[in-house]
Amino acid sequence: MARKKAGATREGLNIILVGCGKVGVSLVEKLSQEGHNITVVDRRASAVTAVTDLYDVSGVVGNGASYRIQQEAGIDEADVFISVTASDELNLLCCTVAQKASHCATIARVRTPDYSEDSQYLKEKLGLAMVINPEREAALAIARLLCLPTALSVTSFAGGHAEMVRIRIPQNSKLDGRYLRELGKELAGPVLVCAVERSGQVYIPDGGFQLASGDALTFICPSRDSKQFLGRMGFETHQVHNALLIGGSKAAYYLARRLLAVGVQVRIIEADMARCEELSNLLPRATILHGDGTDADLLREAGILQAEAVVPLTGIDEENILLTLHARAVAPGAKAVTKINRIMFPEAVARLDLGSVICPKHLTTDAILAFVRSRGASKNSNIEALLHMFDNRVEAIEFLAREGSPLLDIPLRELALRDHLLIACLFRDNQTLIPGGDDCIQAGDRIIVVTTHTGLRELAEILA
Amino acid sequence: MNLPMIRYVLGWTLGIEGAFMALPCLVALLYGEAAGWWFVPVALGALLAGGLMVWRKPADSMIYVREGCVATALSWIVLSLVGSLPFWLSGEIPFFLDAVFETVSGFTTTGASILSDVESLSYCMLFWRSFTHWLGGMGVLVFLLMVLQMPGGSRMNLMRAESPGPSVGKLKPKVRQTARILYLIYLGMTVLEVILLLAGGMPLFDALCTSFGSAGTGGFGIKNDSMASYSPYIQWVTTVFILLFGTNFTIYYLLLLRRWKQALGMEEVRLYFAIVLASIAVIVAQLCAGGAAFGKTLRDAAFQVASIITTTGFATVDFNQWPQTSRTILVVLMFIGACAGSTGGGIKVSRIGILCKTLIKELHSYVVPKSVRKVELDGKPLSHEVVRGVNVFLVSYLLIFTLSVLLVSLDGTDMVTNFTAVAATFNNIGPGLELVGPTGNFGLFTPFAKAVLCFDMLAGRLELFPVLLLFYPPTWKGTLHRVRRAAA
Numbered sequence: 001m002a003r004k005k006a007g008a009t010r011e012g013l014n015i016i017l018v019g020c021g022k023v024g025v026s027l028v029e030k031l032s033q034e035g036h037n038i039t040v041v042d043r044r045a046s047a048v049t050a051v052t053d054l055y056d057v058s059g060v061v062g063n064g065a066s067y068r069i070q071q072e073a074g075i076d077e078a079d080v081f082i083s084v085t086a087s088d089e090l091n092l093l094c095c096t097v098a099q100k101a102s103h104c105a106t107i108a109r110v111r112t113p114d115y116s117e118d119s120q121y122l123k124e125k126l127g128l129a130m131v132i133n134p135e136r137e138a139a140l141a142i143a144r145l146l147c148l149p150t151a152l153s154v155t156s157f158a159g160g161h162a163e164m165v166r167i168r169i170p171q172n173s174k175l176d177g178r179y180l181r182e183l184g185k186e187l188a189g190p191v192l193v194c195a196v197e198r199s200g201q202v203y204i205p206d207g208g209f210q211l212a213s214g215d216a217l218t219f220i221c222p223s224r225d226s227k228q229f230l231g232r233m234g235f236e237t238h239q240v241h242n243a244l245l246i247g248g249s250k251a252a253y254y255l256a257r258r259l260l261a262v263g264v265q266v267r268i269i270e271a272d273m274a275r276c277e278e279l280s281n282l283l284p285r286a287t288i289l290h291g292d293g294t295d296a297d298l299l300r301e302a303g304i305l306q307a308e309a310v311v312p313l314t315g316i317d318e319e320n321i322l323l324t325l326h327a328r329a330v331a332p333g334a335k336a337v338t339k340i341n342r343i344m345f346p347e348a349v350a351r352l353d354l355g356s357v358i359c360p361k362h363l364t365t366d367a368i369l370a371f372v373r374s375r376g377a378s379k380n381s382n383i384e385a386l387l388h389m390f391d392n393r394v395e396a397i398e399f400l401a402r403e404g405s406p407l408l409d410i411p412l413r414e415l416a417l418r419d420h421l422l423i424a425c426l427f428r429d430n431q432t433l434i435p436g437g438d439d440c441i442q443a444g445d446r447i448i449v450v451t452t453h454t455g456l457r458e459l460a461e462i463l464a
Numbered sequence: 465m466n467l468p469m470i471r472y473v474l475g476w477t478l479g480i481e482g483a484f485m486a487l488p489c490l491v492a493l494l495y496g497e498a499a500g501w502w503f504v505p506v507a508l509g510a511l512l513a514g515g516l517m518v519w520r521k522p523a524d525s526m527i528y529v530r531e532g533c534v535a536t537a538l539s540w541i542v543l544s545l546v547g548s549l550p551f552w553l554s555g556e557i558p559f560f561l562d563a564v565f566e567t568v569s570g571f572t573t574t575g576a577s578i579l580s581d582v583e584s585l586s587y588c589m590l591f592w593r594s595f596t597h598w599l600g601g602m603g604v605l606v607f608l609l610m611v612l613q614m615p616g617g618s619r620m621n622l623m624r625a626e627s628p629g630p631s632v633g634k635l636k637p638k639v640r641q642t643a644r645i646l647y648l649i650y651l652g653m654t655v656l657e658v659i660l661l662l663a664g665g666m667p668l669f670d671a672l673c674t675s676f677g678s679a680g681t682g683g684f685g686i687k688n689d690s691m692a693s694y695s696p697y698i699q700w701v702t703t704v705f706i707l708l709f710g711t712n713f714t715i716y717y718l719l720l721l722r723r724w725k726q727a728l729g730m731e732e733v734r735l736y737f738a739i740v741l742a743s744i745a746v747i748v749a750q751l752c753a754g755g756a757a758f759g760k761t762l763r764d765a766a767f768q769v770a771s772i773i774t775t776t777g778f779a780t781v782d783f784n785q786w787p788q789t790s791r792t793i794l795v796v797l798m799f800i801g802a803c804a805g806s807t808g809g810g811i812k813v814s815r816i817g818i819l820c821k822t823l824i825k826e827l828h829s830y831v832v833p834k835s836v837r838k839v840e841l842d843g844k845p846l847s848h849e850v851v852r853g854v855n856v857f858l859v860s861y862l863l864i865f866t867l868s869v870l871l872v873s874l875d876g877t878d879m880v881t882n883f884t885a886v887a888a889t890f891n892n893i894g895p896g897l898e899l900v901g902p903t904g905n906f907g908l909f910t911p912f913a914k915a916v917l918c919f920d921m922l923a924g925r926l927e928l929f930p931v932l933l934l935f936y937p938p939t940w941k942g943t944l945h946r947v948r949r950a951a952a
Contacts, residue, residue, distance in 0.1 A: 049847075
């Protein structure tokens, strides 16, 4: 019931969403759950019917960049306009037209490096509220993982100053059987365990929680301290030195650039000769191999046995999954990260023991959701980032506290917080701190909240 | 099949009906009628049963197309059965089947009656009888959708099962808002009609009942001669309002938003008014040629045409006595029916329009064999599914119609009576011709024929498929099995 409370009491925003692809549908699902009034637009009538049959939204068939269609979709009363069609150009055009038609907030998905290099410029000149590049976000998420290969996932908050890391506790680990309160004492480090998953159940733990091997543990800490903490707990913490990327997609390009920048050797296998040449121009320091990435012999020749990281980035999910399974079989020591775009069977994927899985779709959805939520909330706090964890059962939200928020300058111990809610981290003046009971929230702080109450929109809602 | 969810929807339907029974109780109090007491146990029973049925919300609250149709059809059946209890228990309609017929006729906004002397009913019964029109006109489930929390797809599947028309459009992105707007327009227009009728000197009780009857395009009169004894002003007001209630409600929403061009450009509404005007013109011409006075003839013709095409069924004159052409026009109008998205029944003007366009397209394909052409409505191409749906609808419609005429003919009444009795109930109109004409009633049929006509009324109101689905065995496949296993 708590879930409904936050979402359904107020009338939602009017949102127009162009493009009923993977991301479009997943956005519709999340946004309609949060009670917004959504109109979807797509050229394909079948895609529109599929969405309107499944969710309580209305649909318009046509070109989303046409003013007439936008009017039919109700652009005059729209609060947010989101364009996630397959074409970057169309997305930009849709948003430009919408922006001129009514002064709603516009969000465009732009994936090609050609435009995303100057996304800031586009954003300013076209008046876009947000430009999102899922391929690049996915690449950055993979890069963070390759810097800390023991982690199952690494998410950055507070502009990269804080990290939320998920690990699985192995047999005979120092963490096995330990109470969380001992952890704090012994380490005295700025680390806070914010969620634990054990045999399908998710806990927001307190000091009396006892860890066990097999638990998936999520902790938050200042970015530079995560390695130290893991090192002290006996985990391997060095970053990878080389990486084998299978498939030369856009994500591979972004990832390679990022890895090369931090001194990782990169090899990319790509089947299309023209793309190989293009990549070798764009990435002179990477080794580009021409060949079919699904050929086991070629993989051996490319050095999969010596690779410290294997990242399949072909456009086909099934291939990516098989490649990861292959890599884990032949090179057990290598870190494998699987990017899954489309496949919607989370339970089946979870059973496959793939290790780290990255879903660009979810990254996009979370980012847009964060934006839409703060749009619907009052002005004295803002959502900077949002992360769904454990099959959407837990949310981590980064709020920016503004002047006028009712929570300012009250010691945390005096705030009556909701159950199952944790103030995990405060970020102030470039300092990340794990808050204690005496700390206060000040205007300009970023506050990271972890909770099972999904759907929070503003800071004041963390109170019971 | 998600049986718990169907139980849940049925429970809410019962609860809403029980709550609305407070209104006739109030009427009984005002008029000091003892018959009103019968509403109390029925209302409390319905509330209690409904409350028990919704006590535990099902874990899986998804309603798919199948559940939506079954829940809708069952809701309407339960609604009619429970709604008929006060008539029967109070003894004002002595036979249970007659009471059911009267209530089905009320909820489906048919207005066909088995009563020969309507005026002998008590006020509270008359009120409830007319009020069922108002409730059934826009739909009980549409009302339900306004108040109930349900996952997205579920709402649409319920709405689609209950709303008339070849395709259901939403005025607003959310079903809930759409339902609210529809009911607000409905309520607003009803109140307006009541006020205008009162201004014409009609007593409040009559004004309310007449407005309920015209809003739902139902047609239960509270006088033996229906509307004939009221003043010309009242008859004109009623004519205009039934025509308005037979119009696609989307137009009112567009007018409220001041989208004049789009509103006035609605093809269906234009066709509807064209048919109405043409029919009035022909009937007036024929009657005047027979020597009738123009003023009264125009009023009568307009009233009868409006009443029949919107499938209301009020009458100001015994059109049974009209010349053959005029009578035939009325029978044709019975089949055409009102607009989609209105409270009226029949085949619907938009379907007729689509069928004509399909015919033209077919003819064109003989002339220019390879030509590609899409059937359009309001300047938008219709999907193949919609066109196919309309064709299948027509075929099923004719099948059920023929079968019903055959079954009713077992009674041995004359052909015109049989034919128009089925036409008048299947299209939710009310009076037919000959024995079931405006001065007659349906009391003459045997119980079997009445049951067939009840089925026709329900099938007509819900546009065939939800009701047909109840009789299609695969719908229940696996369900009975599971119920038996659960019981064991």
